[in-house]
Amino acid sequence: MLKKVLAPLALALAISAPAFAAGDVTPAPKVKWSFHGLFGTFDRPAAQRGFQVYKEVCAACHGLHLVAYRNLQDLGFSEAEVKSIASGYQVTDGPNDAGEMFQRPGRPSDRFVKPFPNDNAARAGNNGALPPDLSLMTKARPDGHNYLHALMIGYEKAPADVQLADGQHYNKYFPGHKIAMPQPLNEGQVTFADGTKATVEQMANDVTVFLAWAAEPELERRHQLGLQVLLFLIVATGVFYAAKRRIWKDLH
Template identity: 65%
Template sequence: MKSLIAATVAFAALAMNGPAAHASGEAIHLEKQDWSFSGLFGTFDRAAAQRGLQVYREVCSTCHSLNFISFRNLADLGYSEEEVKAIAAEYEVVDGPNDDGEMFTRAGTPSDRFVPPFPNDKAARAGNGGALPPDLSLIVEARAGFEDYIYGVLTGYGEAPEGVHVADGMHYNKAFPGHQIAMGQPLYEDGVTYSDGTKASIEQMAKDVTTFLTWAAEPNLEARKRTGVAVILFLIVASGLFYASKRKIWANVH
């Protein structure tokens, strides 16, 4: 499935960004990272995902929404019921109408979804120089390279090579198609203070928030892998039984 998504997204990116992507004369190379959730038996690192949530809330959420994730989903990351309620209550949610036909705000509850930073797309564009920050709920699955691409972009900012012109309002990024991105560098050393004492380097924050966003895009990944392993084991056992039955049935046939 990932290969199919990757091929589709890559084709679309080439169609839309092809000339810009090759304008710098430099091919995009994404370094393969070691992820805890990779492989048949991979699982999410809950501590990393919780740190990634912190990075999202303190850095990314000022521009990017997380529209498809409810606060109650955070229980999957190891948060207790009380902790989920406390996180939700930090947000103001627009609700209504009330008996007078008016909308009102209230504290968030676990059943609410994450509150977007802007009320609509036009407000988001107005607040970001005309660029529309994408929703991050499915961003990992929506980009060729998946989690390695997200990590690459977050750590790919730097000075443009000699001879490469960066347009006004754009920023050089070695992992972004065309190497010019409207989003300014979001992560800086010690940009957050992790509650578990982990050193908040750019690489650490990038890896943590990518882990969180991978979970957000595919929260059922672990269950799907467990199901896959169970099916494989069943097929192995069934194949053995079928083979033994075949030998028994045809034992006297020459």
């Protein structure tokens, strides 16, 4: 249980922390993400599975404070499902008529409940370290989607010529390859509702898609607007060109 709680904390710290030792950096594999490119969209089933990984593995330590529960409807969750998810959390609200704060079940309009009431409580529960919020985690590094995915799948047995100190682990994609974070994802760690096999690769892919959506929930609308503007400019160019030919035809 302790490992399940501490692993997500170490994941985010590893993303933002410098290398523990100098060494060669192995480039992260380039994944063909569905949300990349002019016509990119989020893979809904993958994002829903990624939410499940976040909820069951990451949320014990890490918040997602820029996202509201109602936003999950954009991923294909029904209104009833969102209400059920939100009501599973207790939200501090108030003050009431007596001037006191009180607890109530979450509502779809609430933002994701933080795992700790304040930063001091978060540090106290994590050996002095403050677990970062994951709302913008895929933007924490250049090529953050591929780096996050690679970090979660990059654990291997250390080569014979590599000496690891106590508490260090070997990750071929981490700068210097020596990392304090234990492997955050393990085979079968979650049971996906759609029956997808929960391999490390699958969970890493899905939670990356979910966190990419959390960081840019407006991405698809932005792509659609860009396409509309592009089509408008193409049509407008044709109209202007035809008008130019008509106006100046007697001078040629």
